[in-house]
Amino acid sequence: xxxxxxxxxxSRTPTRLDDSSELTRYLRQESxxxxxxxxxxxxxxxxxxxxxxxxxxxxxxxxxxxxxxxAYVGFVASARADFHVGTCRAYxxxxxxxxxxxxxxxxxFFPTDKAARNNVAxxxxxxxxxxxxxxx
Amino acid sequence: MNTLIPSRQSAxxxxxxxxxxxxxxxxDRSLSQVRKYLASTVSGxxxxxxxxxxxxxxxxxxxVGWDGYGATPVTPVTYAWACQFLMALxxxxxxxxxxxxxxxxISFEWYRDGQHVFAVSIDQRGLLxxxxxxxxxSTYGTDQFAGELxxxxxxxxxxxxxxxx
Numbered sequence: 001x002x003x004x005x006x007x008x009x010x011s012r013t014p015t016r017l018d019d020s021s022e023l024t025r026y027l028r029q030e031s032x033x034x035x036x037x038x039x040x041x042x043x044x045x046x047x048x049x050x051x052x053x054x055x056x057x058x059x060x061x062x063x064x065x066x067x068x069x070x071a072y073v074g075f076v077a078s079a080r081a082d083f084h085v086g087t088c089r090a091y092x093x094x095x096x097x098x099x100x101x102x103x104x105x106x107x108x109f110f111p112t113d114k115a116a117r118n119n120v121a122x123x124x125x126x127x128x129x130x131x132x133x134x135x136x
Numbered sequence: 137m138n139t140l141i142p143s144r145q146s147a148x149x150x151x152x153x154x155x156x157x158x159x160x161x162x163x164d165r166s167l168s169q170v171r172k173y174l175a176s177t178v179s180g181x182x183x184x185x186x187x188x189x190x191x192x193x194x195x196x197x198x199x200v201g202w203d204g205y206g207a208t209p210v211t212p213v214t215y216a217w218a219c220q221f222l223m224a225l226x227x228x229x230x231x232x233x234x235x236x237x238x239x240x241x242i243s244f245e246w247y248r249d250g251q252h253v254f255a256v257s258i259d260q261r262g263l264l265x266x267x268x269x270x271x272x273x274s275t276y277g278t279d280q281f282a283g284e285l286x287x288x289x290x291x292x293x294x295x296x297x298x299x300x301x
Contacts, residue, residue, distance in 0.1 A: 029202060
């Protein structure tokens, strides 16, 4: 029987999803975390969408979170915004876990009114933690 | 250095008040107020520097999916609106930090700390979408840009800059 290698295989689905569960949003656009702080743009959905893509990273070390992003996000992230499920729920957003790809979830539904949407994104940014990837 | 402030050696700017009348003293007070005002205003260089930063963030946002999540590129029309908005900011308002939203709108942000942020986004139609956090309070709304900073947004920026929450 092949044992589950926890150090490299990050795809195992977490068994719980509560307010303390940790989410991360992988980022590559530097202007979204310029000046050592997260900006609201990091949490805004694309045009004609009301959700943002995140990953449930409970149980993963910081290094494992980077590896998970490299494997499943589709781009090389230079930073992450770590935050909690409870923060989303505090602003009437749901976390819709689909595990496609592993650990993936959507956060929504954002207001369709742009000003209201920007306000929610500002609030999420104010509660999230910026983690920049070390280079070199 | 604020290049808008005239030299102290300038004859008309002199505040020397030897043998002055009440009129002269009043003039001195007025000049003092003008000097304080000029010292607190945005210089042309700062505005040019902000326009340069705007150009740079727009250049980073010209490809489809520039943020990795399907972001919309900035259009020339939105960029033109954004430049007009920056030029319309009164000189007593500090220059904001520009950024591009994933939907292609251009945002200008005034930041004090994580709980005190005010931002205005301008879209392709020249609509201004503003949103601010004032500690535990917040506000948001939409206004049309017509070449001048709308009164409500000016009021909210002032609230942000002077907020003590």
